[in-house]
Amino acid sequence: MIRQSDGVSLSAVITPENVVFIEGTPSKEEAVRQLTERMLARVSGVISRKALFDRVAEVEKLNQVLESGFYIPHAKFPELDAFYGVLGVVPQGFTDPATGLKVKALILLLSPHKPAFFQRHLNMLSLLSQTFQPELIEKLAVLKDPAAAAALVTGK
Amino acid sequence: MLSTAMLSFISFWKAASVVLCDFGSSAYYAGGIAMKAFGPAFPWFILGVMLFSGLMLGVYTESCIMFVRGGVYVVVREAMGKVMAKFSVSALVFDYALTGPISSVTAGLYLGGLLSNILPLLHINWHVPSRAFAVIFAILVTAYFWRENIRGIEESADNNFKIIAFVAVVAVLLLGWSGLTLYQRGFVLPPFTPVFSEEALGWTVHFPWLKAVGLIGIVMAFGHSILALSGLETLAQVYREIEDPKVLNLKKAVVSIFIFSVLFTGLLTFISALIIPPDLVAGKYAENLLSGLALELNGPYWSRLGMQVLVVLSGVLMLVGAVNTSFVGANGVLNRVAEDGILHDWFRHLHKKYGTTHRIVNIIAVIQIVIILVSGGDIFLLGEAYAFGVLASMSFNTMSMVILRFKRREEEREWMFPLNIPYNNAYIPVGLMLVLVVLLSATGMNLLTKKVATIGGLAFTAVFYAIFYVSEKLNEKKAQLYQPDDDSDEKMNLRREADIQTVVPELTKARRVLVPVRNPNNLVHLASVLETADDDTTDIIVLSAKIAKGIQSGGETMADEDKEVFSAVVLLAEKYGKTVKPIFVFSNDPFYSMAQVAQAAGADEIVMGVSGSTGAEIQLERLAMAWGMLKKPGEAGKPVLAKVVWEGRQMTFQLS
Numbered sequence: 001m002i003r004q005s006d007g008v009s010l011s012a013v014i015t016p017e018n019v020v021f022i023e024g025t026p027s028k029e030e031a032v033r034q035l036t037e038r039m040l041a042r043v044s045g046v047i048s049r050k051a052l053f054d055r056v057a058e059v060e061k062l063n064q065v066l067e068s069g070f071y072i073p074h075a076k077f078p079e080l081d082a083f084y085g086v087l088g089v090v091p092q093g094f095t096d097p098a099t100g101l102k103v104k105a106l107i108l109l110l111s112p113h114k115p116a117f118f119q120r121h122l123n124m125l126s127l128l129s130q131t132f133q134p135e136l137i138e139k140l141a142v143l144k145d146p147a148a149a150a151a152l153v154t155g156k
Numbered sequence: 157m158l159s160t161a162m163l164s165f166i167s168f169w170k171a172a173s174v175v176l177c178d179f180g181s182s183a184y185y186a187g188g189i190a191m192k193a194f195g196p197a198f199p200w201f202i203l204g205v206m207l208f209s210g211l212m213l214g215v216y217t218e219s220c221i222m223f224v225r226g227g228v229y230v231v232v233r234e235a236m237g238k239v240m241a242k243f244s245v246s247a248l249v250f251d252y253a254l255t256g257p258i259s260s261v262t263a264g265l266y267l268g269g270l271l272s273n274i275l276p277l278l279h280i281n282w283h284v285p286s287r288a289f290a291v292i293f294a295i296l297v298t299a300y301f302w303r304e305n306i307r308g309i310e311e312s313a314d315n316n317f318k319i320i321a322f323v324a325v326v327a328v329l330l331l332g333w334s335g336l337t338l339y340q341r342g343f344v345l346p347p348f349t350p351v352f353s354e355e356a357l358g359w360t361v362h363f364p365w366l367k368a369v370g371l372i373g374i375v376m377a378f379g380h381s382i383l384a385l386s387g388l389e390t391l392a393q394v395y396r397e398i399e400d401p402k403v404l405n406l407k408k409a410v411v412s413i414f415i416f417s418v419l420f421t422g423l424l425t426f427i428s429a430l431i432i433p434p435d436l437v438a439g440k441y442a443e444n445l446l447s448g449l450a451l452e453l454n455g456p457y458w459s460r461l462g463m464q465v466l467v468v469l470s471g472v473l474m475l476v477g478a479v480n481t482s483f484v485g486a487n488g489v490l491n492r493v494a495e496d497g498i499l500h501d502w503f504r505h506l507h508k509k510y511g512t513t514h515r516i517v518n519i520i521a522v523i524q525i526v527i528i529l530v531s532g533g534d535i536f537l538l539g540e541a542y543a544f545g546v547l548a549s550m551s552f553n554t555m556s557m558v559i560l561r562f563k564r565r566e567e568e569r570e571w572m573f574p575l576n577i578p579y580n581n582a583y584i585p586v587g588l589m590l591v592l593v594v595l596l597s598a599t600g601m602n603l604l605t606k607k608v609a610t611i612g613g614l615a616f617t618a619v620f621y622a623i624f625y626v627s628e629k630l631n632e633k634k635a636q637l638y639q640p641d642d643d644s645d646e647k648m649n650l651r652r653e654a655d656i657q658t659v660v661p662e663l664t665k666a667r668r669v670l671v672p673v674r675n676p677n678n679l680v681h682l683a684s685v686l687e688t689a690d691d692d693t694t695d696i697i698v699l700s701a702k703i704a705k706g707i708q709s710g711g712e713t714m715a716d717e718d719k720e721v722f723s724a725v726v727l728l729a730e731k732y733g734k735t736v737k738p739i740f741v742f743s744n745d746p747f748y749s750m751a752q753v754a755q756a757a758g759a760d761e762i763v764m765g766v767s768g769s770t771g772a773e774i775q776l777e778r779l780a781m782a783w784g785m786l787k788k789p790g791e792a793g794k795p796v797l798a799k800v801v802w803e804g805r806q807m808t809f810q811l812s
Binding site: 062064066067068070072074099118119121122123125126127128129130131133136 | 744745748770773774776777778780781782783784785787788789791798809810811812
């Protein structure tokens with residue numbers, strides 16, 4: 001079935017509180033772990049720590065770094081009723097072992113695992129990959145302030 | 157860097173034209189040959205054979221529908237195994253080996269006859285030695301198509317259609333004028349009883365109990381007339397090219413062929429016997445009967461000569477087309493058996509410059525030229541030999557269809573030859589069996605009456621069977637195992653392009669559907685698109701993306717498994733008779749390639765098959781990410797429907 005072509009907005013997902021600057025050159029797993037820790041604080045009321053970390057670790061095996069050097073580890077949970085995101089900025093970047101691509105920005109996205117949300121989930125993924133082009137990622141990498149990073153991404 | 161090819165299909169009337177250029181060409185010689193064999197009763201039997209062609213067309217319709225890439229070899233192989241298939245294809249090659257000579261010699265005889273009438277009017281005092289002229293003409297025509305087939309120039313259905321259209325106009329003129337002549341002169345129906353020449357009785361003279369009278373006489377005469385049915389194999393070869401709706405178009409083509417053949421070959425031959433005095437049919441016009449019909453019509457000489465010019469022109473075009481068909485057909489069928497490992501690789505050596513199987517073409521050409529020289533332009537000798545291959549391939553095909561009714565009883569058939577009795581989960585094919593009885597009776601009788609055909613045909617078949625047998629053994633030693641329906645050597649007109657943008661202008665239809673493919677055994681999604689898409693309004697782009705890691709040099713070539721995917725796509729497109737645009741790319745991310753091609757082509761839909769390793773949702777997620785990544789920030793872009801299709805289910809979402 002064709003679902004409604006719901007509009008999605010980055011500003012609902014990316015706020016200054018949800019931006020994490022990761023110093024140094026972490027591994028991919030370490031970067032995702034740090035974002036998951038931040039995410040846990042937001043969803044701990046509905047998702048347990050174990051469930052969140054297990055699920056993220058599971059889907060992480062399937063997620064791929066995009067050609068643009070942007071990475072979107074994403075997972076769906078039936079307990080959720082809205083999108084949750086945590087944006088990670090890695091100024092020095094890390095190298096994805098699978099593709100050899102340098103990753104300086106990534107976002108952990110959690111979506112509701114409900115049929116009615118899948119169209120919006122796809123729209124969100126499409127919008128994120130459209131927004132995080134190499135030029136934007138380079139601009140993000142030189143920022144220090146989460147509010148400035150969120151404003152750059154959302155255009156507000 | 158991408159590779160692409162064009163796969164297109166033809167309308168039913170073009171398909172009918174291709175068959176008729178071979179099937180209808182016998183109108184120019186069958187009557188004369190039959191007259192020589194059993195006298196003035198010949199028009200009844202030629203007409204009878206053409207009516208019987210309706211039944212044979214029915215048999216071939218059922219076999220074509222069952223095997224899109226069929227032909228007698230495949231049908232017999234599936235029904236009776238490889239040994240009988242080798243016999244059947246050997247006989248078929250004998251048919252092709254004679255189709256060329258009989259057609260080119262006949263064309264030469266018609267042309268020679270015309271020159272004999274025209275040269276005196278131009279005050280050129282040269283008596284055209286008809287048979288010598290026919291031999292020279294036939295060799296020149298054969299040499300021309302020898303060269304053309306070495307160069308790999310494809311038969312054009314458009315040309316066939318133009319020829320048949322011209323022949324149809326000539327036939328209508330001839331029929332109309334003949335009707336007027338008969339109205340003015342009156343007519344007497346020819347006798348029905350055949351009177352056989354000593355030669356036409358063959359070895360039956362040694363069997364006093366086998367009298368050429370009654371039913372036996374009818375079967376004998378039928379056997380001598382059956383050469384008028386040559387060309388049915390062409391229907392099996394052309395079926396794969398027929399456009400959607402395939403089965404309906406096949407039926408339309410078959411009906412067109414039948415009507416044209418009955419009117420053109422059957423009725424014109426019959427009218428010839430009504431208008432031309434019997435002594436002239438047996439004498440002056442024996443080798444160019446339809447020229448005789450034109451010249452014996454009522455009217456001033458110049459108009460009759462004009463009609464002869466048209467008849468000869470149409471005949472030469474059609475007969476010369478049949479020579480090319482014999483090359484293409486024999487080359488095609490021998491390549492087909494070679495793919496099955498029963499012809500040694502030596503035969504399949506490709507020409508350095510043109511990439512054609514030149515050794516097979518050379519062999520066909522040499523055989524045809526030798527036959528032309530041996531015949532000395534004697535059309536009756538060629539006709540005597542000709543029926544062997546025609547009857548053998550028809551008998552093998554019909555027998556196989558009977559066997560397949562039992563062997564593949566569970567298989568649903570879109571159309572069955574009529575007269576069937578349901579019994580024990582099968583349909584007893586009474587109609588097919590009756591046709592088979594007729595064919596086997598004629599085959600048996602021909603073996604006794606047609607000495608040249610029997611000796612020549614059996615010897616030729618034995619030689620080719622031996623070649624196939626030895627080749628197969630040699631190939632088995634090389635461990636090239638037989639694989640049914642292995643079409644890994646699919647020949648497509650592949651070309652390489654640096655950018656998808658160079659291919660986009662070739663997409664001209666209003667709607668565009670992108671179908672990514674990967675696994676030749678998982679094309680359910682492509683089948684669903686082919687089943688529902690309107691070929692007139694929809695471009696179907698089939699994308700095969702090969703994962704290639706790292707920096708590419710651009711010098712990659714398609715591996716066997718990639719060709720296998722393309723072959724499966726082509727086979728499926730042929731089955732539905734719908735045009736597809738196959739594109740092959742090297743990519744480090746297949747979803748990126750899908751999105752890139754879809755955006756460049758302005759696709760309205762992307763239809764994927766489900767991946768067993770990831771599942772539909774992850775496929776859609778990856779596509780959505782690739783789709784977004786390729787768009788400029790803030791760009792709205794054209795929305796596209798993304799579908800994942802698998803057995804009985806589909807997921808559809810929109811990418812925007």
